[in-house]
Amino acid sequence: MAAIAKETDLHTAIIRHVAERGFAPSISALRDQFGWSESEVRATLTSLSNIRGVILKPNGSDIWGIHPFTLMPTPTWVETTNRGWWANCAWCALGIGAALRQDIRVVSRLGAEHETIEFRVDGGRVSNQGLLIHFPFPPSDWWSNPYNPCGGILFFSSESAIDGWCARHGFPRGEAIDIATGVALARDWFGDYMEPTWRRKSPDEAQHVFRSLDLVSEFWLPSVAPQ
Numbered sequence: 001m002a003a004i005a006k007e008t009d010l011h012t013a014i015i016r017h018v019a020e021r022g023f024a025p026s027i028s029a030l031r032d033q034f035g036w037s038e039s040e041v042r043a044t045l046t047s048l049s050n051i052r053g054v055i056l057k058p059n060g061s062d063i064w065g066i067h068p069f070t071l072m073p074t075p076t077w078v079e080t081t082n083r084g085w086w087a088n089c090a091w092c093a094l095g096i097g098a099a100l101r102q103d104i105r106v107v108s109r110l111g112a113e114h115e116t117i118e119f120r121v122d123g124g125r126v127s128n129q130g131l132l133i134h135f136p137f138p139p140s141d142w143w144s145n146p147y148n149p150c151g152g153i154l155f156f157s158s159e160s161a162i163d164g165w166c167a168r169h170g171f172p173r174g175e176a177i178d179i180a181t182g183v184a185l186a187r188d189w190f191g192d193y194m195e196p197t198w199r200r201k202s203p204d205e206a207q208h209v210f211r212s213l214d215l216v217s218e219f220w221l222p223s224v225a226p227q
Helices: 003-021 027-034 038-050 090-100 159-169 179-190 203-212
Strands: 063-066 076-079 084-087 104-109 116-122 132-135 154-156 175-178
Touching: 003 027, 003 038, 003 063, 003 090, 027 038, 076 090, 084 090, 090 104, 090 132, 090 179, 104 154, 132 159, 132 179, 154 159, 175 179, 179 203
Parallel strands: none
Antiparallel strands: 076 084, 076 104, 104 116, 132 154, 132 175
């Protein structure tokens, strides 16, 4: 089996397992599912990690996360009618609904601080249209560390709230998008993540997604395909 086909098959198996059961499959479960050796599973996981298809725990092959799902507790919870998951950031929260192609309820905290928010996304429409999503780091930096840049993408109530938050916590003031644009960005980015046709976006494909939503400032332009 060609390497790229193995990576894609493994990605599909992992993300569907997480979606259905809420946690990642074990190495032994993947070995049994595919009939591969354990070393073959670990090698393919490493290869998939290298193309940003899965996040592995440091110095090992255990699965830590697979966008848009994270397997570590965070302040952002996403649920459908029958299951829930943690999301590592605001965009990933919307991405879970996009990947599942289901309506979702999101519970989070503004700026990951004290004020709790709750909203729904039904048929692509958000119950709280006033929310913003702040991206502190440009796409070119998203994979310098897959958790810090991603975990800083948070919900806010206003531009001034973002300014104050950045000043308090020493984060760069990046760009904010309204929640409706966030839903569209999640749809266009994560919409195929559950499918066996998934593959990592090229830089040109990433730019096409950004441009289609009028995200054309310098912040978005010098990017690589991040997730």
